[in-house]
Amino acid sequence: MDGMKIKKFYGQNFKEALEAVKKEFGPDAIIINQKEIKSSLFGITNKKSPTIELTAAIDQGQASASVDIKSTNSLNEEIIKELKGLKEEIGFLKETLRPVVPSLKITKDKKGLFNLLLRQGVDTQLALVLVERCQDTIDSLKNVIIQDVKIQGLSPVEEKGMIFIGPPGVGKTTTLSKIAYMIQSKKKPVSLITLDDSRISTIAHFKEMGKMLHCPIRSVKKINELPRIVYKEIGKMSVLIDTPGYDYKAILEGINDIFPSGFPLKKCFVVDTSMNEQSAIKFWQDCFVYGIDSIGFTKLDLAMSFGNLYNLSLLTGRPLSFMTTGPDIPHDIRIPSKDFFANLVIGGV
Ligand SMILES: Nc1nc2c(ncn2[C@@H]2O[C@H](COP(=O)(O)OP(=O)(O)OP(=O)(O)O)[C@@H](O)[C@H]2O)c(=O)[nH]1
Ligand SMILES: [Mg+2]
Incomplete structure (x- = not known):
């Protein structure tokens, strides 16, 4: 509301009364009257009672404007303070999330x-x-x-053969047996070799396999015996070689030494899908320098999700030979189609 506003202000002295005026009406107030109060209303002078009375006037437009600017200023300050706080918080959150969400550009x-x-x-x-x-x-x-997926399947294995490389317990021996059955079921002969000669259980398993498949089996004690056997059989049958998990680096090194012109069989890196991905990557880093041709995934039945199939396929850059889906020999193995693989990765099978 516009117009003049007039009000009386009191103080112990002039200064105090003037301050009261400024506080309420701002610096533009006009003092229109000044009066000294000699005694209180009842004739008793109290030290604390006002002794100066100022009558001040202000153009109301000005008064409200000055009050508004003041309150707007303090409101702005509050908002700016709040925004600064929020900005800091968002910056902190972005920093925290960077390893998880490196770019927030996804629509x-x-x-x-x-x-x-x-x-x-x-x-x-x-x-x-x-x-x-x-x-x-x-x-x-x-x-x-x-x-992105490369599926190789077992045709190179049928043609020549394969050596299974990987850390302990991933399923090398079991998978080799399943593949031996698959190849034999196509009326193609197989020959089974194990470099894992120290374990009676493996030897016994091989003997059993030899009986079931009517195929030659051999346990090779020294890796330098391998070229003679391999070159004798290759071309006539599919040579499948089992290795012990504990010595995979030494075996790969040995193979490179004794086959200086190149190893004639495919080298397959066997990964347990249910194992920790970082461990799989570590094993891969140990092995790939010796030359690996393909990758095989085991124990899909024990894995909770299959994103690591995609990660490891991309990281290794090697085509996929097979997937195993349970311990049962010979049934729990399949050569996935690209479509099946992609469905697994997105969790839709
Ligand atoms: N659930 C499940 N178990 C499997 C699969 N493949 C192998 N296994 C089991 O895993 C265990 C180890 O399998 P092996 O074939 O002996 O593994 P390995 O890589 O030869 O082991 P080492 O020779 O000790 O290095 C056995 O109990 C198998 O039955 C699979 O696809 N799913
Ligand atoms: Mg084994």
Whole structure:
């Protein structure tokens, strides 16, 4: 409301009364009257009772303006303080999330696909690249995964043979037996060799396999006996070689030494899908320098999610030979199609 506002102010002295005026009316107030109060209303002078009375006037527009500016200023300060706090908090959150969400550029529609990949255990960086390459549908994501997968199957094994390399207990011996059955079922002869000569259980298992498949079995004690046997049989039958898990590095090194012109069989790196991915990567780093041709995944039946199939396929860059889905010989093995593989990775099988 505009117009003049007039009010009386009191103080022990002039200064005090003037301060009261300024406090309420601001610096633009006009003093229109000044009066000294000699005694209190009842004739008793109290030290504390006011002795100066100022009558001040202010143009109300000005008064409210000054009050408003003041309150607006303090409101702005509050907001700025709040915004600064929020900015710091967002900065902190971004920093914290950077290893998990390295780029927050994913569109809203693709966030669902991105989160799905992370839930399946696909590596964050790989998941980001996948969602960047696909449209925002699950089918499109599947197609991009299909583009990346290389499936080799067992044709090179049928032709020549394979050596199974991998850490202890991943399923090398069991898988070799399943593959021996698969190849024999196509009426192609196999020959089984084990370099794991120290364990009676392995030797017994091989003897059993030899009886069932009517195929030659051998236990090779010294790795330098291998070339003679391999060159004798290769071309006539599929040579499958089992190795002990504890000595995989020494065996790979030995093979490179005794086959200087190149090992004629395929070297397959066997990974237990249910094992910790970091351990699998460590084993891979130990092995790949010696030359590995393909990768085989075991124990899919024990794994909770299959994002690591994608991670390891991409990391190793090697084609896939097989997947095993249980301990049962010979049934629990399959050569997946690209479509089956992609479905596994996105958790949709
Ligand atoms: N659930 C399940 N068990 C499996 C699978 N493959 C192998 N196994 C089991 O895993 C255990 C180890 O298998 P092996 O074939 O002896 O493993 P390995 O790699 O030869 O082991 P080492 O010779 O000791 O290095 C056995 O109990 C197998 O029955 C699979 O696909 N699923
Ligand atoms: Mg074994």
